[in-house]
Each structure stands twice: as structure tokens, then as C-alpha cells.
Amino acid sequence: MDAMIQPADTAGVSHARAAALRSEAEALYLGTRPRTRAAAGAAAHLFDGVPMHWMTDWSTPVPLVVEAATGARLTDIDGHGYDDFCLGDTAALFGHGPPAVVEALVRQAPRGLATMLPSADAAAVGELLFRRFGLPQWQIATTASDANRFALRAARAATGRPRILVFDGSYHGAVGETFVELGADGRPRNKSGLVGEPRDLASLTRVVPFNDTDALEAALFDGTVACVITEPVMTNCAMVLPQPGFHRALREITRRHGTLLLIDETHTLSTALGGYTGEHRLAPDLMVIGKAIAGGVPAAVWGMTEETAQRFRLARASVPEGHSGIGTTLSGSPLQLAALRAALEQVATPEAYIHMNGLADRMESGLAAVIRAAGLPWHVARCGARVEVVRAPAPLLNGAEANRAHYPALEATIHLALLVRGVLISPFHDMMLASPATGEDQVDRLIAATREVVQRLTG
Ligand SMILES: Cc1ncc(COP(=O)(O)O)c(C=O)c1O
Structure with missing residues (x-):
């Protein structure tokens, strides 16, 4: 040496x-x-x-x-x-510009880019997502950040609980409430790189180390956490794999405390056709996939179990129509649907x-x-x-x-x-x-x- x-x-x-x-x-x-x-x-x-x-x-x-x-x-x-x-x-x-996605865009572009109405591809995309990822109810967003934000809001609405939990070192996009980390003293705080955030995010977001089921159990104990959001493998710091049994324990603990589990497959879609969730038979209540899901066209998807969807529906029905805080104008556009369909059917x-x-x-x-x-x-x-x-x-x-x-x-x-x-x-x-x-x-x-x-x- x-x-x-x-x-x-x-x-x-x-x-x-x-x-x-x-x-x-x-x-x-x-x-x-x-x-x-x-x-x-x-x-x-x-x-x-x-x-x-x-x-x-x-x-x-x-x-x-x-x-x-x-x-x-x-x-x-x-x-x-x-x-x-x-x-x-x-x-x-x-790959850059998968030919089937390029062809779908060329076919769709002259027939409308943004209509805020379902296109003829819409139902087929829902069916493809259900068959591939197992969850029965889906919505389309434009980025994984958006999809995570919407899914977390839906989880809070469905449970009526205020808090969420993230694992230390995680990243789920530009979703303010997930920007919490453990400081050197072991206490939660806003991520040090976050700018323009006057709120103490740790007041509504709990953070525990990945692979630490004791800390998770303690953080969910008081029944105020609506949702745990996690990647199945941590890919946004140096890669951290789950320990044997971690995902089983995570699911069992969240269920026992009435906390929903949101798996963010945006990066781990690399694992297999159904993501890490499909390969390892995980059973999340909500799932998010962005980035590559439409072959590189800006689109993301978020899915729910039937039970979560029903609870979310009831929560929506209990407030006046409009301004739900979920969705954006370009979400679910004909362009996204065409790309999603081509990517799911012919590319992935x-x-x-x-x-x-x-x-x-x-x-x-x-x-x-x-x-x-x-x-x-x-x-x-x-x-x-x-x-x-x-x-x-x-x-x-x-x-x-x-x-x-x-x-x-x-x-x-x-x-x-x-x-x-x-x-x-x-x-x-x-x-x-x-x-x-x-x-x-x-x-x-x-x-x-x-x-x-x-x-x-x-x-
Ligand atoms: C796991 C995970 N979720 C969500 C996102 C956000 O994706 P986007 O920046 O496309 O909104 C990222 C981005 O790196 C990510 O790694």
C-alpha cells in the first residue's frame, strides 16, 4: 500500500x-x-x-x-x-427515447397534448398498472414528487391522522414534509440542505433509522402517524438493502398501529417487472412510481388498495367539492397516457x-x-x-x-x-x-x- x-x-x-x-x-x-x-x-x-x-x-x-x-x-x-x-x-x-414511446408520442401529439379529459388510452393504462403492480386503484401525476405528495395527502385524509414517518437518509422528491433527518444528536430536524422552509417539519414528520424495527414501533405507538413512506431499498444515499425480515416486520408493525404503508418504487422499478414490491411480494397500501414509468416522458403513477381508496373516497365526500390539494392540470394528459401505455406494453x-x-x-x-x-x-x-x-x-x-x-x-x-x-x-x-x-x-x-x-x- x-x-x-x-x-x-x-x-x-x-x-x-x-x-x-x-x-x-x-x-x-x-x-x-x-x-x-x-x-x-x-x-x-x-x-x-x-x-x-x-x-x-x-x-x-x-x-x-x-x-x-x-x-x-x-x-x-x-x-x-x-x-x-x-x-x-x-x-x-x-433507454433514451424507446422507439415504442417515441412512436406513441408522434401518434398522439397531433390528436391533443393536454385536454384535462381521459383519452382512449386511459382505461387500458389503469388495467396495465393493476395487472403489473397488483393495486386496483390508480391515479396519474406528472412527477414522482407530485405523486408522493398526493399519496401522502390521500393517506392523511383516509386515516384522519396528522403525521407521517420517513427513514433517515431517504429522499422522495420535492415533498417538503419528507425533508427531515436525524441530527448528530439523534434528534429529528429539517434536512440541512433545505432552503426556504420556515416550518419545523419534525413537528409532523417522524424519522427513524432504516432497518430499525424497535425505533419504528416506538414512533408509531401513539397512533398519530397516518403513513410510513419508504423505498423498499434505500437508493438515495449510498445503497442500503433491507435486512432479512425487515419488510415483513414493517408491514406487521404498520398494520398493528393502523398506519398505512406507502412504498415508493421510483428507483427500485429497476428490480423486476413489478418492482421490488412484486419481486418480494410486499403488500403496501399505497405505491408510487415515477421517472421511468412512461419511458422518460414526465409522468408518475400512484396506486391504492381497494380499502385505502374507499377510505379516501369517504374523506373526499365529507368535504365540499374542489381544491382537494391533489392533482395538477397536466396530470393524466393524453400525452402521458400514450407514453405510459407504450412503455408498459412494449418497453418494460x-x-x-x-x-x-x-x-x-x-x-x-x-x-x-x-x-x-x-x-x-x-x-x-x-x-x-x-x-x-x-x-x-x-x-x-x-x-x-x-x-x-x-x-x-x-x-x-x-x-x-x-x-x-x-x-x-x-x-x-x-x-x-x-x-x-x-x-x-x-x-x-x-x-x-x-x-x-x-x-x-x-x-
Ligand atoms: C425514490 C424517489 N422518489 C421520488 C423522487 C422524485 O422524483 P422526481 O424528481 O422525478 O419528482 C425521487 C427522485 O430522485 C426518488 O429517488
């Missing part, structure tokens, strides 16, 4: 080597992308130079500007090509998942071999077609452990070093997705590039 290696603060990697790799990658990025640099200069009237400020979270010195995204490949405006394993942070889980197919999972097997074993050969204290975590390098030697238990496995500067260096080698992974931790459009050759290039970067970091 290199004498400079300081495992405690660099995840087993030398600071000096990481700094050298970073400056070399930056110079290469800027030196070979004149148009990209010019585009950054021309974006003066976009706040922070980008159409959405998260786009500055990438490791690049100036934003990568995309010329085209097709299948699992991106091209930038300077003509560089990339194997895309980020896939729009899951929005393009089924059993064959697609077989391909995705086969490639993810290849990714998992290849990346694990690179880590092993370098002797790094990292491991590979996996949720179907979603693969992640985690900077800890063993599987993580909860959000606090995931936090400790997060090395922002090192991660940014690795991301940029991969990017200049033609490989794009997610800007948040080391997440990689295999799509139906991804090829074995692309996975092999990812593994080779990772090997080269790791060798540069460890010597």
Missing part, C-alpha cells in the same frame, strides 16, 4: 493521487470541449447557467451539453460520445428485464473484481438493474452508515475521470443502470475504465 493512503478520510485512496487525477481530467475535459465552454459562457440568463440547478452537481468544471441521447449513448456538442449508465438518474432506465417487458439483469450481473462481478484486485475497502450493492459501488467494506445498515460511506471529493474525481474516458455514471454516489438498450460492450468499457481509474488512485 502507498505510504500516503489514509483510509480514515479517503476511503482507502491516496489524496495526492486523487488530486493529480482530478486536475488531469479537468484539463482534458476543458481542453477538448471548446463548444461546451462557449455554451457555458452563453447561458448567462439561466440561473447558475443551467435550466435546473441540480445540473451543477455534476463533477464537470462546466456543464456537459448534450447534443443527442439515444438508447444508452449520449453525444455532447463537441462530438464526444459516452456510454450512459446514469440514464437521467433513472428517468431513462429503459419481461425480456427487457432479463437483458437488464444479465448486464447488471456482469457489471456487479466485474466491478467487484476491480475492487478486490485493488484491495480497496469498498463493495458493490445491487438492486436488479441498479448497481452501486459503495465506499464501505460491508453492506450498510442505515442512513447514518450511508453518510459515512460518502466521500464527495473522491466521488467527483472518479466521475470526471470516467467521463473523460467516455463513461457517464450518476453524479450522486457511484450509481450505474443497465437498460434494455445497453450492450455488453458498454459494460465491458465501464469495467475497463473503472479499473484504469482505480489503478491511478491506488498505484
Whole structure:
């Protein structure tokens, strides 16, 4: 091992080597992308130079500007090509512009984009969602954030209870009330990065560690929690898998306390055709799926059991019509319905998942071999077609452990070093997705590039 290696603060990697790799990658990025640099200069009237400020979270010195995204490949405006394993942070889980979705959009566009009325595809979409995900009652929203907000409101209305519960380290979109974390003192508080929030969100949102059923039991005990919202696998910190028996206990405890269970499958749709819920036979009261559900077109869905739907219906019937706080004008548009139908019928197919999972097997074993050969204290975590390098030697238990496995500067260096080698992974931790459009050759290039970067970091 290199004498400079300081495992405690660099995840087993030398600071000096990481700094050298970073400056070399930056110079290469800027030196070979004149148009990209010019585009950054021309974006003066976009706040922070980008159409959405998260786009500055990438490791690049100036934003990568995309010329085209097709299948699992991106091209930038300077003509560089990339194997895309980020896939729009899951929005393009089924590849960029799946042909069946593109065709459906082309068919629908001249027949109306937004009507605020059901289209001829509507009933078929409901039926497809029921058959695929098991819940009998569905609504369409435009983003997963919206769908979570609506489902939580429905859960509160159905139960008449004020509170919700989230797991520490979770993320469910721009849903104010879910932005609660455990502080270093173990007490709940507004997430430190949240801006413009004057309320103490912890007054209505409880937060406990994932995989901790004792803490969950204690938090539900007083019967004021309407709903637990959770991903079945935590994917918004370094990946945290459920411990054996956790989901069974979660369901049993929530039922015993009259608390509804909302499973957010937005990222874990990568697991299998019916998401993690279908694969592991979970039994949520509500479910949300966004991002890739309509093949990358802005749409999300939220579903309910018959019993939850009936309780929600009664709650609605008990107040005057109008302004329910659920729904938006563009929700359930003909464009969304056309895309949802095409994606469910023709894109997210059993064959697609077989391909995705086969490639993810290849990714998992290849990346694990690179880590092993370098002797790094990292491991590979996996949720179907979603693969992640985690900077800890063993599987993580909860959000606090995931936090400790997060090395922002090192991660940014690795991301940029991969990017200049033609490989794009997610800007948040080391997440990689295999799509139906991804090829074995692309996975092999990812593994080779990772090997080269790791060798540069460890010597
Ligand atoms: C689990 C989960 N739910 C919901 C969302 C929100 O999705 P969107 O930003 O598309 O609203 C995200 C976004 O990352 C997510 O990871």
C-alpha cells in the first residue's frame, strides 16, 4: 500500500493521487470541449447557467451539453460520445427515447397534448398498472414528487391522522414534509440542505433509522402517524438493502398501529417487472412510481388498495367539492397516457428485464473484481438493474452508515475521470443502470475504465 493512503478520510485512496487525477481530467475535459465552454459562457440568463440547478452537481468544471441521447449513448456538442449508465438518474432506465414511446408520442401529439379529459388510452393504462403492480386503484401525476405528495395527502385524509414517518437518509422528491433527518444528536430536524422552509417539519414528520424495527414501533405507538413512506431499498444515499425480515416486520408493525404503508418504487422499478414490491411480494397500501414509468416522458403513477381508496373516497365526500390539494392540470394528459401505455406494453417487458439483469450481473462481478484486485475497502450493492459501488467494506445498515460511506471529493474525481474516458455514471454516489438498450460492450468499457481509474488512485 502507498505510504500516503489514509483510509480514515479517503476511503482507502491516496489524496495526492486523487488530486493529480482530478486536475488531469479537468484539463482534458476543458481542453477538448471548446463548444461546451462557449455554451457555458452563453447561458448567462439561466440561473447558475443551467435550466435546473441540480445540473451543477455534476463533477464537470462546466456543464456537459448534450447534443443527442439515444438508447444508452449520449453525444455532447463537441462530438464526444459516452456510454450512459446514469440514464437521467433513472428517468431513462429503459433507454433514451424507446422507439415504442417515441412512436406513441408522434401518434398522439397531433390528436391533443393536454385536454384535462381521459383519452382512449386511459382505461387500458389503469388495467396495465393493476395487472403489473397488483393495486386496483390508480391515479396519474406528472412527477414522482407530485405523486408522493398526493399519496401522502390521500393517506392523511383516509386515516384522519396528522403525521407521517420517513427513514433517515431517504429522499422522495420535492415533498417538503419528507425533508427531515436525524441530527448528530439523534434528534429529528429539517434536512440541512433545505432552503426556504420556515416550518419545523419534525413537528409532523417522524424519522427513524432504516432497518430499525424497535425505533419504528416506538414512533408509531401513539397512533398519530397516518403513513410510513419508504423505498423498499434505500437508493438515495449510498445503497442500503433491507435486512432479512425487515419488510415483513414493517408491514406487521404498520398494520398493528393502523398506519398505512406507502412504498415508493421510483428507483427500485429497476428490480423486476413489478418492482421490488412484486419481486418480494410486499403488500403496501399505497405505491408510487415515477421517472421511468412512461419511458422518460414526465409522468408518475400512484396506486391504492381497494380499502385505502374507499377510505379516501369517504374523506373526499365529507368535504365540499374542489381544491382537494391533489392533482395538477397536466396530470393524466393524453400525452402521458400514450407514453405510459407504450412503455408498459412494449418497453418494460419481461425480456427487457432479463437483458437488464444479465448486464447488471456482469457489471456487479466485474466491478467487484476491480475492487478486490485493488484491495480497496469498498463493495458493490445491487438492486436488479441498479448497481452501486459503495465506499464501505460491508453492506450498510442505515442512513447514518450511508453518510459515512460518502466521500464527495473522491466521488467527483472518479466521475470526471470516467467521463473523460467516455463513461457517464450518476453524479450522486457511484450509481450505474443497465437498460434494455445497453450492450455488453458498454459494460465491458465501464469495467475497463473503472479499473484504469482505480489503478491511478491506488498505484
Ligand atoms: C425514490 C424517489 N422518489 C421520488 C423522487 C422524485 O422524483 P422526481 O424528481 O422525478 O419528482 C425521487 C427522485 O430522485 C426518488 O429517488
